[in-house]
Amino acid sequence: MEIIQFSRQKEAVVFTIFFPVILLAIFGSVFKDTIAPGVTFSQYFVAGMIASGLVNSGFQNIAINIPLERDMGAIKRLRGTPLPITSYFIGKAISVFASMAVQVIILLIIGTAFFGLNLPTEPSKWLTFTWILILGTACATALGVAFSAVPKNGRGASAIVSPVVIVLQFFSGVFFVFTQLPGWMQQVAAIFPLKWLTQGMRSVFLPDTFAAQEVAQSWESGRTALILFAWLIAGLFLAVKTFRWENK
């Protein structure tokens, strides 16, 4: 049901699914430099955009939509039915995964077709891709639900959530090569999951030789998993504690 609702809201579909593609088209075309042997900025950027796409579907969408639904009385109505709360969240999660899947597929297609993205050839890379995708989306969704308690109503939600996401994207090496950012920015960004997500995506799509260019001179997959997981737990905990059925 959630998916039907989402797909019927034309603006939401366009924004969530096509915006990353549009950004990719713009940035990919503007910055054509090679940033390391065999690696162009566009490839770096696509990896970052895929990670962004997860955050977009999971965090941004959820943190804006839940306050909107709360405004409209949808959540309060559900609360009066025998439907268990978890079913509501599972429905949302499925919708997030579906929109994320569409985004990723589109980005992969356009990335490989126009921006020289190389699809990984080793199965281990695909494995990495899969767990990062799942863990990243789950983490973003949990944080999105937790954050949905912050906006006081649906109208203000977009104004509060979007800047958070955009600022984070700038900090985390989506629009600029991470290692070129000032040191303090890198350290702040390292606390948040997006930096690790983008790095993880790069570990999938960029040649391993590039790893030397990353902050710790390696992909740090283990640490990536740990940090994402920690944020997922934190997100779930906060979500349960702070979820609001209605505006008050």
Next chain:
Amino acid sequence: MKVIEVKGLTKSYGDFKAVAGIDLTIEAGEIFALLGPNGAGKTTTVEILAGFRDREAGSVSVLGFDPATKGDAGRAWRNRIGIVLQTASDAGSFKVREIVKHFSAFYANPRDVDQVIEAVGLSEKRDSLVLELSGGQRRRLDVALGIIGSPELLFLDEPTTGFDPEARRAFWSLIRDLKAGGTTILLTTHYLDEAEELADRVAVIAAGKIIEVSTPALLGGRSTAKATVSWLGSNGIQTEESDNPTAVVSKLAAQFGGDIPELVITRPSLEDIYLKMIGGQHE
């Protein structure tokens, strides 16, 4: 059989006592109206009874269950009740039939989807998007979602606010049908005619307290209150209050030798009684 039993219900928001000690008993199969001005505590009371809000003090039993019980136990209880809230604008992008069908899946014993849609008078709009519905139609959909689970008890919070007179009458007819089907109904309203038309019993509530519980006919001693006879006399409109208006009319008929000009006999309306009752509660 008592469907709802409330004793000493209290709820404050900070210093403001929204509900200041309420006792209520609602019997199976009746339509019970909670009548009061805005801010009287009607919605707070209903929300506590429906399990949306925690109470401060007092005991509440709805269908034998305490609505404040947390956790899964509430699910079986929520299966037996229907709730129709005030203004909700959700589910806009769904079709009418879709959303009713969706909600029917939540319940153990749902009514037939098409039958419910017809019962609320939305058969023509089955395939319309919810956001295309008019206000009155939207409310009917809300009722459909409230009754799809075949509830034993239905909560209606100010159901016809904003309706035109024709829509209201149609809505009342729907509610009467529900009662005929055996559903107990608790409705809140600030419309006197609604309370009078629908309710078997009315509780007048103001400033968080119940002033009286009675049938609409007996409320405020209405049936025993004096009638007012007015007519056009030599000095303009004259009125006389009397317990026996027939006697007054006879006297006037003799006086005028036949037709009494501009004769009007009124008993106090529910509105007169009501305004007097709640007037005393304004601090």
